[in-house]
Amino acid sequence: MEKLTNIGLQKKDSQHIAEKLNDLLANYHLYYQNLRGFHWNIKGIHFFQLHAKFEELYTVALTKIDAIAERILTIGQQPLHTFSDYVRVSRIKEAGSLSGNKETISVTHENLSTLLDLEREILKLAADTGDEGTVSLISEDINENEKTLWMLNAFLS
Numbered sequence: 001m002e003k004l005t006n007i008g009l010q011k012k013d014s015q016h017i018a019e020k021l022n023d024l025l026a027n028y029h030l031y032y033q034n035l036r037g038f039h040w041n042i043k044g045i046h047f048f049q050l051h052a053k054f055e056e057l058y059t060v061a062l063t064k065i066d067a068i069a070e071r072i073l074t075i076g077q078q079p080l081h082t083f084s085d086y087v088r089v090s091r092i093k094e095a096g097s098l099s100g101n102k103e104t105i106s107v108t109h110e111n112l113s114t115l116l117d118l119e120r121e122i123l124k125l126a127a128d129t130g131d132e133g134t135v136s137l138i139s140e141d142i143n144e145n146e147k148t149l150w151m152l153n154a155f156l157s
Contacts, residue, residue: 005076013129018077020122021134025068025080026089027118031111032061034095038104046101057108057148064141071137091118102156109152116145 003011039054069079080086087094091114095107119138126134 007074007076007133009075009131010129011076013131014075014077017122017126017129017131017134018072018075018079020118020125021068021072021077022080023089023091024115024118024122025065025072026086027092027111027115028061028065028068029083029086030090030092030094031115032058032065034092034107034111035061037095038098038108041097041099042101042104043099044101050101050104054104054108060144067137071134074133075131105152105155109149109156112145112149112152116142116149119145 005011005014035054035058039051039058042050042054044050069081072079080089092111095104095111098104098107119142123135123138123142126132126138
């Protein structure tokens with residue numbers, strides 16, 4: 001007999017998905033912190049636009065962090081919750097001492113591309129295991145992140 005979570009998913013599948021979601025959670029935390037630093041330290045001719053844009057992006061990221069952690073709990077697992085875990089697990093690295101327009105946007109673009117790669121892995125895994133709740137969460141996030149990447153590309157062009 002297969003073991004099910006409280007919401008009717010296979011426990012083994014949920015554990016694997018939660019591992020991937022925890023990877024995403026860790027990466028989102030580093031992305032968020034990088035955005036905060038860029039918001040605080042941006043300089044140059046595009047200061048006003050980028051200061052506001054970085055605030056918008058980190059506010060959205062914070063909401064997504066909460067949704068990811070709550071999804072991990074919903075599927076019966078434990079979200080990572082220490083910054084040392086986030087730094088250890090994350091593919092995204094801390095981006096200290098950056099304040100220029102193009103360099104901060106370039107790092108944001110790289111960070112967002114990393115998040116999209118992880119989300120596409122999770123989307124496939126969740127779809128293959130019938131985890132529609134995770135599919136819905138990640139699919140919506142992919143759509144938003146792709147649009148943001150398009151805008152960042154336009155800025156860098």
